[in-house]
Amino acid sequence: MQQRDDHLLHGVSILVVEDEVVFRQQLLAFLIQQGAMVGAVGDGEAALEAIGQQHYDIILMDLIMPKMGGVELLENLAHFSGTVVVISGKSTMADLRQVMALGASDFLVKPITDFKEITNTILTNLSMAEEHNLQMEFSEFSEHKAHFKANDVQASLVLQEIMPEPTQELMGYFCHYRLKGQSLFPILKQIDANHVAFLVVDICLMGDEGVIAAVIINGFFQDMWNRLSINDPSSLQPSQALSSLNKILNAADLRAPVGCLYGVIKDDCVSFANAGLLDVPAPFDQAQPGLALGLNASAHYLECLVRLSEIGFSLRFKNLVDDCISLKLFPVA
Incomplete structure (x- = not known):
């Protein structure tokens, strides 16, 4: 604040x-x-x-x-x-x-x-x-981390389960994504009658902790989206959401940081913030990529609001290990 x-x-x-x-x-x-x-x-x-x-x-x-x-x-x-x-x-x-x-x-x-x-x-x-909320979330994170480290196969299965369908329709938008490699993945969800949220997560630097981080990040956002139903607007504020997640990942002492772009769509506008994803295309290049999650607990993330074009957007880029993602979202009649 x-x-x-x-x-x-x-x-x-x-x-x-x-x-x-x-x-x-x-x-x-x-x-x-x-x-x-x-x-x-x-x-x-x-x-x-x-x-x-x-x-x-x-x-x-x-x-x-x-x-x-x-x-x-x-x-x-x-x-x-x-x-x-x-x-x-x-x-x-x-x-x-x-x-x-x-x-x-x-x-x-x-x-x-x-x-x-x-x-x-x-x-x-x-x-x-x-401080209390951070301690509770970090405690939950630590429990999941220890469990998944002891159960690598289960962690991989859970990651497969949280991956969204490659093609779906959300609130009048047609969404489709394609992946090359295993270190990039999206999460898409209609979080209420007026908003669609999306994440792109990059775990390429995390080695065997990548799946663990991905599962916990998904849980963090699912919980936050659920709290929207009790009038907690945190999920509608990408900068605040990434700052909260960053504190948890920083305290978890992971071997490497996580990259994440988080956006929320309402009507024909999208608000978003970028935590460490480099070389993202327009319109997401308008938000300077802040520090990746987990590097510095006090990191802040610039939040941008842009109007979507009539054809929506296409988010295509590759990470440091040349894994690629193509995420397309456009309105349908």
Whole structure:
């Protein structure tokens, strides 16, 4: 997340759940001034409706509210993937224990005299949540890595299973690919009613760890695409998606990096980012190839948006060992 000193919450999506109108407006104004994207509602029922329509990174919520109070709201947030911070007066130790047991990450007590405390609490909890998610994903990666190293034949069979059909139709697009060699492969999927996602992965430098990395990369993206159904938009942001995957691969201490181009198509536009694939053709050459995945945990990837031509696109290139891929995608009537 890119932050500026005057907009510390730039890009953070926050839902304020507060029935006190004056305090709610104060929170709203302050958070917007800090660069956040903010929604505001006055009770728990409205909050559930709001998070069913849009993804939020943080919920700031009161405990005592009409219709549905904070405790009942927390009991209904089992599938919320973000962070919950309770802001409430009249708090007791029993309140603290209860809201923490129900999944709240932090607790602020009214009256709040310095709103900077809210900013600091949000940033701290976002950082901790990101670290926790990374640890969980790396743990899963390590388990898969150890399993597939001990079962080379199974790993190869799984890789064959994840390869998409060479010819298919996705959301009004005709897709076809051809491969030469075994170190390049694509993944294609319609991830919702409006988006088609595609990957091209290059494992030519990885030796016997290549199949393992390919299987784990597929799992990472399949999980991320599934989270789109619960309003997690990460899969629609190629730069963010590649950055998250890069941190996992970097921590896994693989023998070599992985190249990957990730793109998302909506209507007649495609957004994409490139992690280390060289000499890709237009229009994908507009994104400077960043570092391959696994080299540097802090690597960032330039995201580009281009309009597709009337004939779609054709992505043909070869890697360092002269393996080739030809991926064609064009609209059909």
